[in-house]
Structure formats: structure tokens, C-alpha cells
Amino acid sequence: MTDTESRLSSRASQETGSEIRVMFERAQAIDDVVRLEIGEPHFDTPVHVVEAAAEAAKGGATHYTSTYGMTELRAAIAEKARTDNGVPVDADGVIVTNGGIEALALALLSVVDPGSEVVLPTPEWTNYAAQVELAGGEPVRVPLSPEDGFDLDADAVIERISDDTAAVVLCRPTNPTGRVYDEESVRAVAEAAADHEAYLVADEVYERLTYEGTRTSAAALGDPEWVLSVNSFSKGYAMTGWRLGWLAGPEDVVDAAHVIRQRLSLCSSSVAQHAGLAALTGPQEPFEEMVDAYRDRRAYALDRTAELPAIDPVAPEGAFYLFCNVSSLEGSSMDVALRLLEEEGVSVTPGTAFGDAGEGYLRLSYATDQETLAAGFDRIESFLAQR
Incomplete structure (x- = not known):
């Protein structure tokens, strides 16, 4: 055996990993990034x-x-x-x-x-x-x-x-x-x-x-x-x-x-x-307050996307994601996600992370705090204004 791959199982060598984590790791290496790619509640544990x-x-x-x-x-x-x-x-x-x-x-x-x-x-x-x-x-x-x-x-x-x-x-x-x-x-x-x-x-x-x-x-x-x-x-x-x-x-x-x-x-x-x-x-009020906050952020995110060209979200009834159609923009969903990260410092997840049916879409998480969410949409607006 002379190469590393020959020492790996076929299972390991065929595994490519998640595009969610690809964006996560790329964002880690860039300063001043607005993180909208991960489903990570910004709340601390009660x-x-x-x-x-x-x-x-x-x-x-x-x-x-x-x-x-x-x-x-x-x-x-x-x-x-x-x-x-x-x-x-x-x-x-x-x-x-x-x-x-x-x-x-x-x-x-x-x-x-x-x-x-x-x-x-x-x-x-x-x-x-x-x-x-x-x-x-x-x-x-x-x-x-x-x-x-x-x-x-x-x-x-x-x-x-x-x-x-x-x-x-x-x-x-x-x-x-x-x-x-x-x-x-x-x-x-x-x-x-x-x-x-x-x-x-x-x-x-x-x-x-x-x-x-x-x-x-x-x-x-x-x-x-x-x-x-x-x-x-x-x-x-x-x-x-x-x-x-x-x-x-x-x-x-x-x-x-x-x-x-x-x-x-x-x-x-x-x-x-x-x-x-x-x-x-124990007390359930802290968790109920989180749900109320996500509900407010969902409304805010839908309001912002309604004002933006080239972004058409699926209206979510639960979770804390917007799955947005961006197919009118040039390139694949990964291309769009990478340009948004490199040009505006906003990290989102390409739809292809969720299978071929996600091509042409980006997933944005509104699990973050309101200030970060607003900054992210401001940068997305700037990105689209240059298209």
C-alpha cells in the first residue's frame, strides 16, 4: 500500500461529509461572519x-x-x-x-x-x-x-x-x-x-x-x-x-x-x-419563551425576504429555517452560498446539502439572535443589489 486511500474502508473513502459542515468550517476561517448556516439555538440552556x-x-x-x-x-x-x-x-x-x-x-x-x-x-x-x-x-x-x-x-x-x-x-x-x-x-x-x-x-x-x-x-x-x-x-x-x-x-x-x-x-x-x-x-416557561422568540423571528425573516428580489422562501410552519428559492441567481446553490460568504460574509447552507431536490435553494437559519438576523439580511440585501 502506497497511498492513504488504500488503507481506508470503502465506507470511509466514499463518505463525503455534509455540506452543512463544509460551510461551517469555511465560515470558521473568516472574520466578521454572520452565521445563518447552522441550526444552533442562540439561547443558553436555562x-x-x-x-x-x-x-x-x-x-x-x-x-x-x-x-x-x-x-x-x-x-x-x-x-x-x-x-x-x-x-x-x-x-x-x-x-x-x-x-x-x-x-x-x-x-x-x-x-x-x-x-x-x-x-x-x-x-x-x-x-x-x-x-x-x-x-x-x-x-x-x-x-x-x-x-x-x-x-x-x-x-x-x-x-x-x-x-x-x-x-x-x-x-x-x-x-x-x-x-x-x-x-x-x-x-x-x-x-x-x-x-x-x-x-x-x-x-x-x-x-x-x-x-x-x-x-x-x-x-x-x-x-x-x-x-x-x-x-x-x-x-x-x-x-x-x-x-x-x-x-x-x-x-x-x-x-x-x-x-x-x-x-x-x-x-x-x-x-x-x-x-x-x-x-x-422543571419550569417550562423558559422553553416557551424561546418558541415565542422564534415565532417573532420567523415573522421578521418572512417580512425581509418579501422585500428582496430573487429570494422566495417556503413559509415555515415549524423548526427555525427558511428554505429559499434562489434559482434565478447565476450558478448552483453551492456557488451562490460561497459567493455570499466570500463577498458579504454571510454563511448559509446550499440546498444540495439536502439532496438533489434542494438544488436552486438556500437554507437560512433564524435560530440566531435578532441583531445577527437583521445584519444577515442587510448583507443579503447588499449582495442582491449588486446582481
Whole structure:
């Protein structure tokens, strides 16, 4: 062996990484950048959560926990799922994970066989297809229509479900578009998946960040025996750095995830788990205030884009992103994102980070503070004025 690539597995050598992180790293190397590329709440974790974690650490809660997670936290998660989201699960159907990313990985590793298919409505979060492939499965992308604002086309998704399908992944509210898929469409997809003995993997990490209507969980709309719920403290609780999430579903799948996890990460941070328990069982007002702030920033971002030429956003019903059509500008979405970064110092995410269906779009995050958001739009306005 003479070259580095020959020492790598085919899996490692074929992995290109996320364009989200490409923009993140490029922005890191530039001074005076307005960061709108990452879904990172600008809020600090509320004080009562931090204090609970600190007290736990001082009290000696610095040791391994069960691979499933702390009993009290699993019970609190199950109670939250039943009460807030209508998901019929108890503590035995919950495993605490290192963020939603590990929850998704454990779900797929537990139900996807090599060569089996996983159906992904697209544009979709970049990790879905990558994790399907790491599990040995084959992503089956179903492009959603921009004319319908990328709403869920149940018929198109159902058409791609077959006896080779292991799972269908639905994110609601969605990343990158912010759409909250219609309940009847989600129910139809869940029923079709169950008919083929395939799981609905419901990515719920943005479920607290819903601005219109109810917060009914996608995981509540299917047969509980064929639904896996992926969730996280990161977005709705401003706890990205704590790396804490959960997977909920049938006990046999959770038990399988438990065994697989012993070979990967063993357990989540004990201190972080105490923080999560405080987040779920303590005062909820700080989290509700965050949602109100995001709602205001969404309105501001939509007002600003309405005044700008060449930018046409999908009106988001949840999450904290604007998915903006910029196809009238010269070049690919990556070209536009790079020019915006280099010429005006604004970092956004090219739509192709979310699959080919995202070409011609940019994703802008309004999770940042109001001042930064305003500065970003001022620079975007300057960028467009020169076109």
C-alpha cells in the first residue's frame, strides 16, 4: 500500500461529509461572519437545568449509567411522549441516546438489513441517507414538489413502499423546509408502511418548535408496533452541547438498540441525563419563551425576504429555517452560498446539502439572535443589489 486511500474502508473513502459542515468550517476561517448556516439555538440552556446538572455532578453522579439510560429520565421521557405528543409508550420503550443523531443511527441499525430499502421524502436532512448506507441499506428518495411547498405527497411515498422496505423516515416539522406535514398524509404513509411490515421512523427533534395548530406527533399517527420516535433535547431545549436525545418505540426494537449501543457508546453522560431530567420536569416557561422568540423571528425573516428580489422562501410552519428559492441567481446553490460568504460574509447552507431536490435553494437559519438576523439580511440585501 502506497497511498492513504488504500488503507481506508470503502465506507470511509466514499463518505463525503455534509455540506452543512463544509460551510461551517469555511465560515470558521473568516472574520466578521454572520452565521445563518447552522441550526444552533442562540439561547443558553436555562439556569435551572444547568444548576441541576452541576448539583448532580457535585453529588457524585459522574459514573456509568445503564445503557438504556437513567430510570427516572426514561420515565419522564415516556410521560412527556404520552402527555405532550399522544405517543403510547412507557419507560421500557425508551432508550436515552447521545443526541438525536445516535437515536436515528440505533433505529436504523436495529431494523435495516443489508440491501433493504429506506424511503426518504426529499429534500431531507443529510444524515438520513448517510446513516441508511452505513447500516447497509439503500436510500429510496421521493422528491416532493416545490409547487406544493414541499408538502408530503402521500401517494408518491406510498408508491415507493414495497416488501423490500425496512422503514420510511419522516421529519415533522421538517428540516430544511419547516413544513408540518398534514396529519392525514402522515397517517396514510404510516399505515402503508405497517402493511408492508416496515417502520415509520418519526424524526421529532423540532416538535416543540411548531407555530401553527397542534403539536401532535407523527409518531402518534401510526400503529405503535411499527413506529419509532427519534427525539432530542438539542433544539427545543437549547441543549445542543449536552448531546442528549432518545429513541422510543416497541420494546423489542429498543432492546436491540440497547445491545448495539453497548458496542458503540455504552451510555449517555450521567451529568447530561440529570440536565435532561430537569428540563422535562422543571419550569417550562423558559422553553416557551424561546418558541415565542422564534415565532417573532420567523415573522421578521418572512417580512425581509418579501422585500428582496430573487429570494422566495417556503413559509415555515415549524423548526427555525427558511428554505429559499434562489434559482434565478447565476450558478448552483453551492456557488451562490460561497459567493455570499466570500463577498458579504454571510454563511448559509446550499440546498444540495439536502439532496438533489434542494438544488436552486438556500437554507437560512433564524435560530440566531435578532441583531445577527437583521445584519444577515442587510448583507443579503447588499449582495442582491449588486446582481
